Amino acid sequence: MLLKIPLLEDVLNKTTHAKRHHLYDFVDRLHFYITVGALAFFSVFVGTKQHFGNPIDCILPAEHDGVDSWKGYILDFCFMYGTYRYNFSARSNFPEFHGYNQYSSVSYYQWVPYFLAFQAFCFMLPHWFWTWVQSILYLDMGVIVSEASSLNKQERQKEINEKIEKIAEFIRSYFQYRKISRGGILARALRHSAIACVFYLLTKVLFLGNAIIQLVLVSKFLGFNKVTWGVEMLLEVLFSNRERSYSVSRPGNRDLQTFPYFPITVACDYNMFTMGHNAIKNSIQCIIPLNFINEKIFVTLWLWLNVLIFLSILNICTFIFSISLQKQREDLIVSLIKTDEEFERPNSKRSGRALAGRGSMANLSGFRKEFVNNFMGPDGVLLVHFVRAKAGTLRCREILIKVWNQYADDHAIFVSAKVPQPIVPPLTNKGQMGDYSVPEFNFGDETLPLKNVEKEKF
Secondary structure, eight states, X not given: OOSOOTTHHHHHHHHSOGGGGGSOOHHHHIIIIIIHHHHHHHHHHHHHHHHHSOSOEEOOOHXXXXXXXXXXXXXHHHHHHOEEOOEEOTTTOSEEOOOOOTTTEEOOGGGHHHHXXXXXXXXXXXXXXXXXXXXXXXXXXXXXXXXXHHGGGOOOHHHHHHHHHHHHHHHHHHHHHHHHOOOOHHHHHHTOTTHHHHHHHHHHHHHHHHHHHHHHHHHHHHTOSOTTHHHHHHHHHHHOOSOOTTOSSOTTOTTSOOOTXXXXXXXXXXXXXXXXXXXXXXXXXXXXXXXXXXXXXXXXXXXXXXXXXXXXXXXXXXXXXXXHOHHHHHHXXXXXXXXXXXXXXXXXXXXXXXXXXXXXXHHHHHHHHHIIIIIIHHHHXXXXXXXXXXXXXXXXXHHHHHHHHHHHHHHTXXXXXXXXXXXXXXXXXXXXXXXXXXXXXXXXXXXXXXXXHHHHHO
16 A cells, blocks of 8 residues: 555454455456545545644634634534535625525535545445455465465475475365365355356446446535536636636635635624524634645546546456457466477376377367366466466466366376387288287286297296
């Protein structure tokens, strides 16, 4: 995190599994990591200024300005009850106070730090959902990705090879168990070859839906009827010279002009009761310095939410394309496990094993497709994406080749380079007799006629 927020990092670490932080792509981290950190920082910053500074200052009447109790009361009343926008009269050049109404009231600035904290909480919800899903799935992708990324910290090649062997064996054993295991409907559903992909796609949809909801909530919170207020605001300040409605500054005085959406100079009405039980209404001018900061925060937030929505839609489409299409899955995995035309397996347990010539390359291609689609499935491809993003392509390739080799051993894909040939009678010249007796076989290393074996016994 760029800026550490007090207690925020502890909360994130305690409510999520550290190893499951690896199971995200760049766009996901923009949602639950960058956005949450920025919102938490803004919430603490505005809240500190609001509660330990002067959130509002007002011009008080002379009879009230000198009395500290009245001054504190009026300032607190205007801050908590709310203020409203006002206009300067074009004829008298004097402020016109129209009182509170649904169009002019400004009543959101008190709640800004709490609203930002609520938004940060909402952006964490999809992350917590995906973390919970990982805890109930049989394949612990977080541990695999974490162990794979730790390979880059190892110095001894022997330790690296041993860890790669263990990671590959763990992956292979899961996919092997998934195909042969039995259980109830829920157990079979959780072991489906694409269950992690479905939940991960749902998490991405939740991230997108949350960003859209937050964009609408920001507009409602600030009192805007349209979510396009950010565009209108930017166009107005850049290209428009017209008088703004509910202006909080004198026309022509550009020193105090600001957006009508975030007024700095506002008005406040309060009543003062006299001894005769009469209520005297007072209208005073106030200034909200925090709205200068709120304006920048919410304009930035509006732009950022639109960027997140665009990137999320693009990211979801890319994810569906890469996982759902069989050709895309095969191209990814085969590109990682494919070496030369003749696939050699170093350190094989079966000595003298290699591919039987170029003629079986077509069969090997078919075995690879079966390995991708039937053995690993979409969840395996998703795991490869995570490992590749966190540990790098080289480590991912080493692990995947080891899994492929173990799969090849289990399914006897590779055949002996020295193929045993059947024994046939020797060819003789025309007019000569050959030995056409039926050979008998034993189970030794060599195949010999039984009569030769009997001669050797004597």
